[in-house]
Amino acid sequence: MKGALDLPSRLLAFAARRMPPSRSEWGATMLAELAELQDPRERWEFALGCTWVAVFPPGTGGLLQTMKTTMITATLVSTVLVAPLVYLELRYGTQNYSRFPYALFTILWVVPAAFILAAAPLMRAVRAGKNVLERPGVLMVRVVFLVLAALFWTGFVNDQMPCFLGVPNCD
Amino acid sequence: MQRDRRPSDQTLSVLLALAEDPAQWRHGYDLCQQTGLKAGSVYPILIRLADRGWLETSWETTIPAGRPPRHLYRLTHTGLDVAMELAANRAPAARMKHARLRPRLEGTS
Numbered sequence: 001m002k003g004a005l006d007l008p009s010r011l012l013a014f015a016a017r018r019m020p021p022s023r024s025e026w027g028a029t030m031l032a033e034l035a036e037l038q039d040p041r042e043r044w045e046f047a048l049g050c051t052w053v054a055v056f057p058p059g060t061g062g063l064l065q066t067m068k069t070t071m072i073t074a075t076l077v078s079t080v081l082v083a084p085l086v087y088l089e090l091r092y093g094t095q096n097y098s099r100f101p102y103a104l105f106t107i108l109w110v111v112p113a114a115f116i117l118a119a120a121p122l123m124r125a126v127r128a129g130k131n132v133l134e135r136p137g138v139l140m141v142r143v144v145f146l147v148l149a150a151l152f153w154t155g156f157v158n159d160q161m162p163c164f165l166g167v168p169n170c171d
Numbered sequence: 172m173q174r175d176r177r178p179s180d181q182t183l184s185v186l187l188a189l190a191e192d193p194a195q196w197r198h199g200y201d202l203c204q205q206t207g208l209k210a211g212s213v214y215p216i217l218i219r220l221a222d223r224g225w226l227e228t229s230w231e232t233t234i235p236a237g238r239p240p241r242h243l244y245r246l247t248h249t250g251l252d253v254a255m256e257l258a259a260n261r262a263p264a265a266r267m268k269h270a271r272l273r274p275r276l277e278g279t280s
Contacts, residue, residue, distance in 0.1 A: 023218070025242075026214065026218055028239070028242075029199065029214075029241075029242035030199070030210070030214060031239065032238070032239040032240060032241045032242060033198060033199045033200050033210075033241060033242070035238045035239055036198075036200060036238070036241065037200065045209065045210070046200065046203075046210045048211070049209045049210030049211030049212070049214075050210045050211065050214060052211045053210070053211055053214045053215055053218075057215075057218065058215040058218050058219055059218070059219065059222060127211060127212065127215060131179060131180065
């Protein structure tokens with residue numbers, strides 16, 4: 001099998017091993033199909049798409065499982081985004097201030113989590129091949145919220161970065 | 172509870188691709204290429220079609236050395252009926268595009 005040990009194969013194999021038993025055959029299916037592809041770009045595209053399917057296989061646990069997965073994803077992504085900023089604050093920022101800014105970091109954590117919770121239904125709909133334009137009003141509200149949340153978070157981080165880096169007299 | 176909804180355009184594309192030659196076993200990547208859909212869209216559709224009993228799956232029996240057997244797909248009779256019904260309900264232009272649809276011959280493997 002050509003390319004059996006390359007990164008796309010390893011990535012997909014890693015994800016496929018974690019598929020629920022009821023879907024494990026599909027993991028083997030996608031790996032076998034990947035083994036047929038020769039072009040590196042095609043292999044990456046195919047492997048990334050299949051990895052997504054392996055991580056979030058359709059219809060395995062109903063709504064509760066979907067909610068649980070979304071919550072876990074939101075928690076992990078928010079934590080990964082905020083952790084470097086917490087590190088910077090602890091390493092440099094607190095040199096100038098006596099108290100750790102819990103409220104600020106709570107906001108920085110909650111916004112990406114809310115972003116993912118709002119984006120998840122849209123992502124699932126796109127992935128399932130549904131027409132997201134069927135309800136344009138809902139889509140518009142969701143997209144506006146996502147854009148505003150992204151702008152707010154990046155702007156907030158940009159504004160507070162000097163404080164995280166320990167610049168004196170920042171606010 | 173399985174909801175009976177109208178299939179999405181992507182699902183319809185996969186159904187129609189499979190229905191073009193219903194007796195023919197197809198590979199997942201071929202379906203991606205024919206429909207223009209990414210693997211991340213095609214495989215969930217295939218999984219759902221199989222769950223609904225619209226898709227018959229099998230593994231290759233003749234396997235060239237050095238690679239694993241590939242998974243093969245074709246529509247069940249129910250799936251083919253659904254595909255033909257959906258194709259018939261499409262706009263006339265789309266119907267012309269898929270005019271090649273033909274029922275699977277009885278007894279074909």
